[in-house]
Amino acid sequence: MAKKKRKHAQYADDDTVHVHDQRRRSLESVSDGMREPHDPDEETWTVIRRGGKKHKKNNYPTLVYSDLHKKNSDIRLGDLQNLILHCVANGSSPQWVSVRHHPEVKKVVVLFVPGLEKGMFDENAPIDSPEDVVQGLELGKGADQATEEMILENSVPKSVAVQQANGASHSSATPDDFLPVRLAADNLSTPLKPLADCFENLWPVKAPGDDRYAKIFSPLHAMLNSQLPKSQEQKDAERGRKEAKHVANSQWQNKRTPVKDFILSRDELRDHDYVLHPVYFDAEPQAAAEVKRRADAKQTSSSGWVDVNIANLSAGGIPEQEIEQGSLTAGRTVFAMDCEMCKVEGDDAALTRISLVGWDGEVVMDELVKPDKPIVDYLTPFSGITAEKLDPVTTTVADVQKRLLDMLTPRTILVGHSLDSDLAALKLTHPFIVDTSVLYQHPRGPPLKPSLKWLAQKYLHREIQKGHGSLGHDSVEDSRACLDLVKMKCEKGPEWGNSAANGETIFKRLSRTPRAGSSLAADGSQGKTGAIVDHGAPEKNFGQMAPFSIGCGSDAEVVQGVKRAVLGDPDGAKIPGGGVDFTWARMRELEACRRWSNNHRYDLIQMEEPSTSDSEPSASELAAKVTSTVSNIRNIHASLPPCTLFVVYTGTGDPRELARLQQMQRTYKQEYKVKKWDELSVKWTDTEAQAMRKACKKARQGLGFVTIT
Numbered sequence: 001m002a003k004k005k006r007k008h009a010q011y012a013d014d015d016t017v018h019v020h021d022q023r024r025r026s027l028e029s030v031s032d033g034m035r036e037p038h039d040p041d042e043e044t045w046t047v048i049r050r051g052g053k054k055h056k057k058n059n060y061p062t063l064v065y066s067d068l069h070k071k072n073s074d075i076r077l078g079d080l081q082n083l084i085l086h087c088v089a090n091g092s093s094p095q096w097v098s099v100r101h102h103p104e105v106k107k108v109v110v111l112f113v114p115g116l117e118k119g120m121f122d123e124n125a126p127i128d129s130p131e132d133v134v135q136g137l138e139l140g141k142g143a144d145q146a147t148e149e150m151i152l153e154n155s156v157p158k159s160v161a162v163q164q165a166n167g168a169s170h171s172s173a174t175p176d177d178f179l180p181v182r183l184a185a186d187n188l189s190t191p192l193k194p195l196a197d198c199f200e201n202l203w204p205v206k207a208p209g210d211d212r213y214a215k216i217f218s219p220l221h222a223m224l225n226s227q228l229p230k231s232q233e234q235k236d237a238e239r240g241r242k243e244a245k246h247v248a249n250s251q252w253q254n255k256r257t258p259v260k261d262f263i264l265s266r267d268e269l270r271d272h273d274y275v276l277h278p279v280y281f282d283a284e285p286q287a288a289a290e291v292k293r294r295a296d297a298k299q300t301s302s303s304g305w306v307d308v309n310i311a312n313l314s315a316g317g318i319p320e321q322e323i324e325q326g327s328l329t330a331g332r333t334v335f336a337m338d339c340e341m342c343k344v345e346g347d348d349a350a351l352t353r354i355s356l357v358g359w360d361g362e363v364v365m366d367e368l369v370k371p372d373k374p375i376v377d378y379l380t381p382f383s384g385i386t387a388e389k390l391d392p393v394t395t396t397v398a399d400v401q402k403r404l405l406d407m408l409t410p411r412t413i414l415v416g417h418s419l420d421s422d423l424a425a426l427k428l429t430h431p432f433i434v435d436t437s438v439l440y441q442h443p444r445g446p447p448l449k450p451s452l453k454w455l456a457q458k459y460l461h462r463e464i465q466k467g468h469g470s471l472g473h474d475s476v477e478d479s480r481a482c483l484d485l486v487k488m489k490c491e492k493g494p495e496w497g498n499s500a501a502n503g504e505t506i507f508k509r510l511s512r513t514p515r516a517g518s519s520l521a522a523d524g525s526q527g528k529t530g531a532i533v534d535h536g537a538p539e540k541n542f543g544q545m546a547p548f549s550i551g552c553g554s555d556a557e558v559v560q561g562v563k564r565a566v567l568g569d570p571d572g573a574k575i576p577g578g579g580v581d582f583t584w585a586r587m588r589e590l591e592a593c594r595r596w597s598n599n600h601r602y603d604l605i606q607m608e609e610p611s612t613s614d615s616e617p618s619a620s621e622l623a624a625k626v627t628s629t630v631s632n633i634r635n636i637h638a639s640l641p642p643c644t645l646f647v648v649y650t651g652t653g654d655p656r657e658l659a660r661l662q663q664m665q666r667t668y669k670q671e672y673k674v675k676k677w678d679e680l681s682v683k684w685t686d687t688e689a690q691a692m693r694k695a696c697k698k699a700r701q702g703l704g705f706v707t708i709t
Helices: 008-012 027-031 077-088 130-138 145-154 158-165 219-224 232-237 241-250 266-271 284-296 397-407 419-426 452-460 475-492 506-511 555-567 589-593 619-639 656-672 686-699
Strands: 045-048 062-066 098-100 107-112 201-206 225-227 333-344 348-358 363-368 375-377 412-416 433-435 503-505 530-535 548-552 582-586 644-649 701-708
Touching (some): 077 219, 077 506, 219 225, 219 506, 225 506, 333 419, 333 475, 348 397, 348 475, 363 475, 412 475, 419 433, 452 475, 503 506, 530 555, 589 619, 686 701
Parallel strands (some): 107 582, 107 644, 530 548
Antiparallel strands (some): 348 363
């Protein structure tokens, strides 16, 4: 009788787990693109040990994987997230690794370290050597012309081309290629050796993205946002797509909401770069500080700025008896506004057209405006404004301001898409703003903002801005699209168009999970908690999703912030005693050293636009930064209490070549609409398109390290 095949999870429950170091793949075999022959008789389970800390009890949590479980692709960030949710939020069991005694995992720490990549862990490319740094980290950058020709002519990945140029044999990927690689200190360069003391294996982790369209999605968003657990009804309905869609839609309930409920608060206005109206500063110290700030920024009356005549915020209130029951406007006057700008001397944006549309969709104002300064660029492909259109115009910004001051009252609400730029061009402030770029969330979360064109396509099923890049936008059309999006939001309710309708943050998921030995209170007070530790001020953007956020100025401060989040403040001043259950943190200094992001703006989310510069730091500079980064990782590992799941992930590989090609494609698309072929500054052919797809695949090659302390 044939032996019954055992399921993957059953092996994790075995009392005896055999460790076969002979079956672990060395880094040398990975660099050569080769694997040992597969011998099923030698394969057993491998324990991912806990960085040298001793077991104290038999039910200590342990990570295990088996060579018997073959994979056909790299693990993804969603797989890492599943592991985390399995350990601390009663999530489903991961398929790529098993966790013995997972209820015993007490805390989880996730560290995002962009800047580390696969080439660094190749023993044939030690970081200590200047020549090998370039070869190892750039995977062939600076290689001879024959290698580059192989890439373009044969359409093979650059890493394979380098191997073939050096005489190495190439074979297609096998399931073994997706297994973790053992971290052996003897095979690592000096700066990386301490990682072998913390982790036993290196996992290939594929960043979220789309190879077909050469796009990489946010590694931060992929980790911190999860899908809502499916109801049994949804699971049953998934047998047929149409039926599942009906179930999902049937669960949505409209909640009519007056437009006044969507007015941005003072903090929201400040976070989204609006110049604040004086009514938001009642206290004298605050008012004086704001006056000074506006004076320093040249945003006062002496620089042409005006404030709508509103004495205080309460002036916008309307007695209930004056509001028609069920009215979405709640007695307010609503204007949707959009402006077009051009570029003037000093590289400033100046107003050239303003359009206002009333709640009924009728045009209230549509004026062309002549800037005070000489125009450098009409931005015709986007604004639709030409010299011929503006030549006869005599209307100035001051004329428009005067008309708006007569029209706007304390009961007026302005609606628009990213109105901060429109109001800046008008040099006008108004306290009651509804911004559709804030009202509707970007699919990958804040601080990314959705475009008006995308929102109109998705929610209004309407094509707008068809002249983008050639004839320009129609500000009346854009104003009406904004107005209709706000009306839809008022009809559907506050959650319509937000990611909360389809998913939730990992912190919200944790808040619904009771801590061991306690039951979940109605207000979620007994649920698990989390914290975000990052450079800058995370509480101003994505850090808002976490109950606690800690801003830092350096990677060394991130280490201290993680310790504080995990262990808690001694006096419980901010972080309660005992710390939080889940901590997400990010180190940025290695990323900045390698020029992977523009301007090194630490206060923004995830991958900022990568730098297109080809410059690399010197070998000594890079080695020093890798050494300090690894030291910080090791310090965090050493400070964690027992039974803590520690996950380090890099997010992506080197994104700069992809960013360069994407910028090249954008330039081509813009020029192609307004120039002849022989006038284009760049050409975009199938060769460049293939190169961009290959660059995307390379950039999506991230790494992961997992252990339990």
